[in-house]
Amino acid sequence: MLGSGLIKLKTLRNEGLANEPIALESQSMLKNMGISYSVIKSPKEIGSVVDQLLKENTAFGLDIETYPLREFVQDTDGGIAPRKSAIRLIQIYDGKAHVYVFDLKKIGSISQIPTALWERPLIAHNALFEMKHLLHSGIVLKKLGCSLLADRVINGNRTRLKKECGLLSSASLKNLSKEMLGLDIDKEMQTSDWSEDTLTEIQIEYAALDAVLPIKLFQKQREVLSKKRLIKSYELLRDAQLAIAYMENSGIGFDISNHRELIEDLKKKSEVLLLEIYELLGVSFNLNSSKQFGEWLSDILDENELARWVKTNSGKLSTSTPTLKQNENRHEAFAKIVQYRQLTKRISSFGEGLYKFIDIPSKRLFGSFSLGTTSTGRMASRQPNMQNMPRSDFRQLFIPKEGYRLISLDYSQQELRVAALITQDKALLHIYEAGGDVHANTAAALLNIPKESVSKPQRQLAKAVIFGLLYGQGAKGLANYAKQQYGVDMTEEEAERHRGALFRTYQGLRAWQKQTGSLAKLTGTASTPSGRIRDFRRELEGYKFTAALNLPIQGAAAEITLRAMIRFTPFLSEECHLVNVIHDELLLEVIESQTSTYASLAQEAMEKAFLDIFPNAKTYLKGLVEANIGQNWGELK
DNA sequence: CCAAGCAGCGCC
DNA sequence: AAACGGCGCTGATTGG
Numbered sequence: 001m002l003g004s005g006l007i008k009l010k011t012l013r014n015e016g017l018a019n020e021p022i023a024l025e026s027q028s029m030l031k032n033m034g035i036s037y038s039v040i041k042s043p044k045e046i047g048s049v050v051d052q053l054l055k056e057n058t059a060f061g062l063d064i065e066t067y068p069l070r071e072f073v074q075d076t077d078g079g080i081a082p083r084k085s086a087i088r089l090i091q092i093y094d095g096k097a098h099v100y101v102f103d104l105k106k107i108g109s110i111s112q113i114p115t116a117l118w119e120r121p122l123i124a125h126n127a128l129f130e131m132k133h134l135l136h137s138g139i140v141l142k143k144l145g146c147s148l149l150a151d152r153v154i155n156g157n158r159t160r161l162k163k164e165c166g167l168l169s170s171a172s173l174k175n176l177s178k179e180m181l182g183l184d185i186d187k188e189m190q191t192s193d194w195s196e197d198t199l200t201e202i203q204i205e206y207a208a209l210d211a212v213l214p215i216k217l218f219q220k221q222r223e224v225l226s227k228k229r230l231i232k233s234y235e236l237l238r239d240a241q242l243a244i245a246y247m248e249n250s251g252i253g254f255d256i257s258n259h260r261e262l263i264e265d266l267k268k269k270s271e272v273l274l275l276e277i278y279e280l281l282g283v284s285f286n287l288n289s290s291k292q293f294g295e296w297l298s299d300i301l302d303e304n305e306l307a308r309w310v311k312t313n314s315g316k317l318s319t320s321t322p323t324l325k326q327n328e329n330r331h332e333a334f335a336k337i338v339q340y341r342q343l344t345k346r347i348s349s350f351g352e353g354l355y356k357f358i359d360i361p362s363k364r365l366f367g368s369f370s371l372g373t374t375s376t377g378r379m380a381s382r383q384p385n386m387q388n389m390p391r392s393d394f395r396q397l398f399i400p401k402e403g404y405r406l407i408s409l410d411y412s413q414q415e416l417r418v419a420a421l422i423t424q425d426k427a428l429l430h431i432y433e434a435g436g437d438v439h440a441n442t443a444a445a446l447l448n449i450p451k452e453s454v455s456k457p458q459r460q461l462a463k464a465v466i467f468g469l470l471y472g473q474g475a476k477g478l479a480n481y482a483k484q485q486y487g488v489d490m491t492e493e494e495a496e497r498h499r500g501a502l503f504r505t506y507q508g509l510r511a512w513q514k515q516t517g518s519l520a521k522l523t524g525t526a527s528t529p530s531g532r533i534r535d536f537r538r539e540l541e542g543y544k545f546t547a548a549l550n551l552p553i554q555g556a557a558a559e560i561t562l563r564a565m566i567r568f569t570p571f572l573s574e575e576c577h578l579v580n581v582i583h584d585e586l587l588l589e590v591i592e593s594q595t596s597t598y599a600s601l602a603q604e605a606m607e608k609a610f611l612d613i614f615p616n617a618k619t620y621l622k623g624l625v626e627a628n629i630g631q632n633w634g635e636l637k
Numbered sequence: 638c639c640a641a642g643c644a645g646c647g648c649c
Numbered sequence: 650a651a652a653c654g655g656c657g658c659t660g661a662t663t664g665g
Contacts, residue, residue, distance in 0.1 A: 288645090288659090288660055288661070289660085289662085290643085290644050290645075290661080290662095291644095291661075291662070292661090312644065312645095313643080313644090314644090316643095316644090318644090318645095319644080319645085320644075320645060321645080341645080341646080342646090342647095344659095344660095345645085345647065345659085346647090348658080348659050348660070349646080349647065349658055349659060350647080350658095353659085373656090374655060374656065375654095375655075376654080376655060376656095378649085378655060378656075380655090380656055380657075382657060383657090385647085385648080385656075385657045385658070387647095387649070387656075387657085388656075388658085389647080389648075390647060390648080391648080394647095414649090415649085467653095468653080471652090471653050472651095472653075472654080473652070473653055474651060474652055474653090476652095477653055478653090480653090481653065517652090544652085545651080545652050546652050546653065546654065547653095547654060547655090550653090550655075551654080551655095553654085554649095554654060554655060557649095582648075582649065583648085583655090585649085
């Protein structure tokens with residue numbers, strides 16, 4: 001029935017008969033659900049309409065339609081990025097039988113709509129979109145639920161599920177409507193021109209339906225969330241939306257001219273270096289091609305070397321930096337190739353590609369963040385990824401605006417501290433309670449020396465060993481990791497000895513690993529303190545021991561950071577912007593005169609956030625948060 | 638021509 | 650018995 005309606009509609013539209021009274025997609029669906037709609041086109045209608053709405057005590061469905069501002073019609077994110085967009089329609093579904101479609105072009109200003117409406121519980125699909133646009137218009141939605149986030153909590157990231165799960169591979173409104181409501185909706189109108197003076201009935205009906213669907217979806221999702229005890233986990237994501245909306249809308253100050261200079265400089269250096277490398281190699285090939293590099297390697301290495309050479313997952317000769325460093329004496333070009341790679345990495349991943357995310361007039365870089373897309377509950381960032389900006393010689397390009405400062409607040413040893421609390425390892429807990437240096441204590445225990453006499457390299461060694469252990473590494477992995485990450489040379493035998501010593505030092509940690517590992521294997525799942533579940537049975541690779549051990553720890557850490565964002569949200573304003581979040585670090589841009597005030601407020605929020613996840617951890621907060629204030633991101637610690 | 642998977646590498 | 654966790658972006662390659 002629905003399918004044939006669709007075909008009919010398309011045919012008629014092609015013949016220019018769209019105004020004929022036919023069974024339209026969205027209209028017939030609304031009718032079938034017993035839902036009517038009305039369009040509000042003048043300020044004087046608003047009062048009575050909103051009075052009517054506010055009588056209902058249900059959650060309302062919310063959707064908006066936007067169009068690009070004239071100067072941004074060519075931009076790919078025109079109509080998407082709030083600063084490049086205007087809101088045309090705001091659709092509110094009363095949760096029962098009517099959708100109110102507010103036509104802002106006719107009403108004049110969004111401020112005509114009483115603020116009481118925005119204080120009601122609302123639900124949208126991909127609600128961050130609505131939240132950002134309304135925030136840009138001065139409206140703060142504090143109670144906005146999201147059917148997309150609910151799906152992520154229930155089903156995880158659909159792109160990573162194996163097909164046999166029988167779920168559609170994205171959680172779009174269309175897909176979820178089909179899957180959960182049996183409705184085949186047409187999204188053709190989504191990209192129609194919402195700036196026209198007169199919108200068609202088809203457009204209005206489409207718009208109205210999109211405010212209804214999130215409510216219908218969420219009614220079902222709420223049951224599942226409740227049954228699987230996922231409410232808390234969902235609410236964590238829901239409540240973190242506002243901080244992200246603020247952050248994405250504010251962007252971060254970026255020193256464009258110095259960046260341009262830096263990249264030009266890197267380009268010149270890389271060209272020189274490339275010639276030097278070709279000279280040393282005696283041949284020239286594309287150094288970015290692991291295939292060509294591998295072929296060259298197989299020519300120069302003898303059988304013995306070939307046998308011992310590190311291989312990639314698919315069995316080819318590895319040409320990675322760790323491999324080259326490990327064999328740095330084998331060929332004098334290797335060191336230069338490592339340098340060259342670093343230069344070209346900067347140029348390709350952090351060079352001109354960034355410019356399309358920069359707003360020239362404000363000199364700010366805009367990235368986006370996602371909630372609930374990772375298997376542990378960490379946030380992710382893309383377009384561009386704001387969480388992997390190079391540390392050395394790059395972060396100084398991120399700057400505050402005139403009269404402001406950047407404040408970095410980071411959780412000190414966030415994951416290790418979390419591990420102590422989750423595993424309840426007595427020795428680790430004791431160190432944190434005393435405010436001691438975990439790595440020095442570990443080194444002392446490992447090497448059987450007094451902790452006062454631990455040297456810097458010994459501390460580095462301990463650091464490598466404990467993080468290795470935390471990740472469930474074996475001796476071989478540990479030896480590589482120690483060399484790579486901390487520059488510590490260690491034979492496999494030494495690594496094995498250190499592992500043993502560490503297991504004896506932190507027996508609680510070891511016991512927890514065994515228990516958690518076997519439970520995860522048994523159930524095929526692992527979970528975080530807030531109840532987020534990772535279901536390995538639905539993933540392509542299935543159960544993974546080390547991932548199962550990591551999930552509660554990385555997940556708990558992520559939950560703490562989300563709680564910190566949530567707790568700090570009320571302090572965000574023109575005086576204080578949240579400009580980046582990098583897993584265990586919040587980056588703020590604060591008006592110069594108030595830096596210490598906001599630093600304290602943020603620190604307090606972060607401490608309380610830690611206690612939100614570990615309520616009994618009051619005695620383990622010593623040295624939890626470190627704050628640094630400065631003129632650019634690079635100089636902060 | 639595009640899509641997908643791989644290798645490599647930036648970050649926590 | 651052993652076990653390196655979580656991301657996103659770019660460039661080269663391959664296959665359709």
